[in-house]
Each structure stands twice: as structure tokens, then as C-alpha cells.
Amino acid sequence: MQIDNDYCERYCIYEKTFNTEKCTDQIFVDCVIGPKTAIQEGPLLAVTVFTVLLMLIGVLGNIAVCIVIIKHPSMRTNTNRYLFSLAINDLLLLIFGVPSDIWKYYNAYGYTLGLFYCKMTTFLLDMTSYCSVLTVVSFSLERYFAICHPIRSHTTRKRPSPVLILCIIWALSTVYAMPLTWKTDIISDVKYPHTNRWLKEADQCNLPSESREGDGNDWMNVYFKVTSVIFFVIPMVVLMAVYIQIGMAIRKRGFRNENGNIRSNVRTSRGTIRLLIAVVVSFFICWAPFHYQRIFNYALSHEEARKLYVITGCFYYLSAALNPILYSVISRKYRTAFKEVLFRDRNSSREQDSCLKEYTRNNITSETRITGPI
Known part of the structure; x- marks a missing residue:
């Protein structure tokens, strides 16, 4: 039943004309909150198609990244361990986040998926956002030491391994995601x-209404501001400083000698840096609306908060889908490894088929000889 403003004003809004028969629970909620969809149906359909496409591209792309890093020996580097972790983050974000958000786009209220699913998706989306930014910072620092301080990078044995760093990152992200998970409810x-x-x-x-309204001094709003500084502002400053240093180091190295080997190494380093810079820039562009929404949500109207929720979803799902594309477009090493893994699997399959055919042919020949005339 389509409820218009006149119907709401006549039967549901004013106490004198309130009609309990014509203003049922659902109609009253529709009158008070507004349309059940997050935005108008036309744009909502376009957003849905776009988000589903991002999910398909992101899931296939990140699975491909994981397979290449696992199967190709040359891809098992320290940097790629971080990128492998980032791909896992993206998969979790897409697989659990997209279905949940699409459901919310069409059902802004009247949540029926249960408390467990509510808290689980809240935890995973929050945890992966923290884990992603810490992973980006970590592999950027890894490249910084490898390019700007190569001797120290190879001779220092006290530096923790990437596996240990990633374990710490996942643990810290889990801890920081707990307050929001605990506070979120139906x-x-x-x-x-x-x-x-x-x-x-x-x-x-x-979140409860006191965390979404008021003057922004509720402890959850303070928590959002603190986490945005820790996981967004500070990392951005660190990464800008790191990449300025890396760019200066590569430029000096490029002018130092005309030797072909050094030139080749510089080209390889430049390709790596282009990849990492592209990943970092896309990450921050895509996640900036998310942090804006968290910090200023209390100051937004109900309608503005709905629209911004849809916009932030499109951006951070774009980030998850964009990362594997950046690996294949920018990194020549990744493209080569991907082709080698792909064609090696095809060749292996063809060899197995060939062996099977040869085995079958020999057996048939042998059986013909045995059963033939003596």
C-alpha cells in the first residue's frame, strides 16, 4: 500500500484525527520514518547493479591475486604477503558486506536478519577497514626500507617478519572493532x-539513537573521531612522507649511472612504486566518505544519512574491486605470473588428457591382441 502525506496527516500524525484502524503499526512507521528504500527506486536500481558488478569483479580479481601469489614462486615476496592479506580483507568485505548492504538499501527499517548476523557483519566490515589501512601502511614501509635503505634492510635481522606483523595487524583490528560491535544492536x-x-x-x-543524534559528544562519536585519526589521518601523513622519500631515492638512483642493469632495476622499482602508490591513493579516496560519515553522522538529517550510507558503500566496495585491477594493469610482474599460472594449469590439464588418451589407447591395443585370433 502506497502511503502519501495526505493519508499520514489525516489518520496518523495529529492526535485529534488519529485512527487506529486506518493507521496500523506498519503504516505509522512508514509515515514517521518515510520510504522503506534508502533512496529513490530509479537510482537505487542503478546502485544495486553497480554494487553487484563490483562484487563480482572484486571477488574474481582478489581470488586470482591469492592464487597467483600462492602458486607462483617469484610472487612469494614480503610485499606480496601484505597484498595477499589485503586481498583476503577485500574478499571478506565484498562477500559479507555487499549482500547485507543491498538488503538494507531496500529495507531501511524492519530488520529481520537477526542479531547474530547484525553484529557479525558490523564486526567484519569494521575490522577489515582497520586491517586494510594497517596493511597498506605496513607494505609501504616495507618498500621504503627496501628502496631507501637496501643495505640495512638486508642486514638487519631484528626486524619482525611480515607474517608476525600481519598477525599483530589482524589482532589489533579485531580489538578496535569490538566497541562498535558491542554497541550495535537491533x-x-x-x-x-x-x-x-x-x-x-x-x-x-x-547504534542507539543517543549515538546517532545530539551534539556528537557521546562516547561512540568520540570513538569514531579517535579511530578516524588513528586509521585515516595519521596513516595518510605517514604514507605521503614515505612516498616522497621513495620518489626522491628513485630519482637519484636513475641519474647515477647509465649502466643497463641499474636502469633495469630502476624501471622495476618504478613499476613497484606505481603499483603501491595507486593502491594507496585509491584506498584513501574510496574510504574518505566512510570516515566523513562516521564523524559527522550525528549532524546529518535522516534523509542525508541514508543517502550518504549508499554513497560510502559504493566507494569502499569500489576500493575492494579496484585493488586486483591495479595489480594486473600496473604490475608487469603480476601480469607475467598470472599468465604463467594460467597457461601452466592449462598445459598440465592437456598433458593429463594426453597421458590418459595414450594409456587408454595402449590398453585397448593390448586387449585387442589378447582377445584376437591365436
């Missing part, structure tokens, strides 16, 4: 008049 902000019943038709997987 809540309803709408009471039915006269009875003061909280209406389940208005249920949302969200």
Missing part, C-alpha cells in the same frame, strides 16, 4: 501512540 526508535509500544516494524541494525 533497535527501534518509533513508539505507537497511546500504547507507547516500540514497533518492530521500525527495527534497524544500528
Whole structure:
């Protein structure tokens, strides 16, 4: 049933004309909160198609990255261990985040997926966002030491291994994701008049209203500001400083000698840096709206918060889908390894088919000789 403003004003809004028969629980919720979809149906369909495409591209691309790094010996480097972890993050984000968000796009309220799924998706999306930025910072510092301080990088034995660093990153990300997971609940902000019943038709997987409204001084809003500084502002400053140093080091090395080997090494280093810079830039562009929403959500109207939620979803899913594309477009080493893994598997399959055919042919020949005339 399509509810317009006139119907709401006549039967649901004003106490004198309130009609309990014509203003059911669901109709009252629709009148108070507004349309059940996050945005208008036309743009919503386009957003849905775009998000699903991002999910398909991202899942296939990140799986390919993981397979290449696992199967190709030359790809098992320290940097690629970080990129492998980043691909796992992207897969978790896409597989668990996209279905949940698409459901919310069409059902902004009336949440029916249960408390466990609500908290699980909240935890995974929050944890992967923290894990991603720490991973990007870590592999950028890895490249910084390898390019700017190569001797120290190879001679220092006290530096922790990438595996240990990644374990610490995942552990810290899990810890920082717990407060939001604990605070998130299935809540309803709408009471039915006269009875003061909280209406389940208005249920949302969200923070309590005091964390989404007010003056922004609630402890969860303070938490959002602190985490945005720790996981967004500080890493951006660190990465800018790191890549300026790396760029200067590569430029000096390029002018030092005309020797072919050094030139080749410089080209390889430049390719690596282009890859890492592209990943970092895309990451921060795609995640900036997310942090803006978290910091200023309390100051937004209900309609603005809905629209911004959809926009932030498109951007951070774009980040998860864009990373594997950047690896294949920019990194020649990755493209070569991908082709070798792909064609090696095909050749292996053809060899197995050839061996099977030869084995079958020999057996048939042998059986013919045995069963033939003596």
C-alpha cells in the first residue's frame, strides 16, 4: 500500500484525527520514518547493479591475486604477503558486506536478519577497514626500507617478519572493532501512540539513537573521531612522507649511472612504486566518505544519512574491486605470473588428457591382441 502525506496527516500524525484502524503499526512507521528504500527506486536500481558488478569483479580479481601469489614462486615476496592479506580483507568485505548492504538499501527499517548476523557483519566490515589501512601502511614501509635503505634492510635481522606483523595487524583490528560491535544492536526508535509500544516494524541494525543524534559528544562519536585519526589521518601523513622519500631515492638512483642493469632495476622499482602508490591513493579516496560519515553522522538529517550510507558503500566496495585491477594493469610482474599460472594449469590439464588418451589407447591395443585370433 502506497502511503502519501495526505493519508499520514489525516489518520496518523495529529492526535485529534488519529485512527487506529486506518493507521496500523506498519503504516505509522512508514509515515514517521518515510520510504522503506534508502533512496529513490530509479537510482537505487542503478546502485544495486553497480554494487553487484563490483562484487563480482572484486571477488574474481582478489581470488586470482591469492592464487597467483600462492602458486607462483617469484610472487612469494614480503610485499606480496601484505597484498595477499589485503586481498583476503577485500574478499571478506565484498562477500559479507555487499549482500547485507543491498538488503538494507531496500529495507531501511524492519530488520529481520537477526542479531547474530547484525553484529557479525558490523564486526567484519569494521575490522577489515582497520586491517586494510594497517596493511597498506605496513607494505609501504616495507618498500621504503627496501628502496631507501637496501643495505640495512638486508642486514638487519631484528626486524619482525611480515607474517608476525600481519598477525599483530589482524589482532589489533579485531580489538578496535569490538566497541562498535558491542554497541550495535537491533533497535527501534518509533513508539505507537497511546500504547507507547516500540514497533518492530521500525527495527534497524544500528547504534542507539543517543549515538546517532545530539551534539556528537557521546562516547561512540568520540570513538569514531579517535579511530578516524588513528586509521585515516595519521596513516595518510605517514604514507605521503614515505612516498616522497621513495620518489626522491628513485630519482637519484636513475641519474647515477647509465649502466643497463641499474636502469633495469630502476624501471622495476618504478613499476613497484606505481603499483603501491595507486593502491594507496585509491584506498584513501574510496574510504574518505566512510570516515566523513562516521564523524559527522550525528549532524546529518535522516534523509542525508541514508543517502550518504549508499554513497560510502559504493566507494569502499569500489576500493575492494579496484585493488586486483591495479595489480594486473600496473604490475608487469603480476601480469607475467598470472599468465604463467594460467597457461601452466592449462598445459598440465592437456598433458593429463594426453597421458590418459595414450594409456587408454595402449590398453585397448593390448586387449585387442589378447582377445584376437591365436
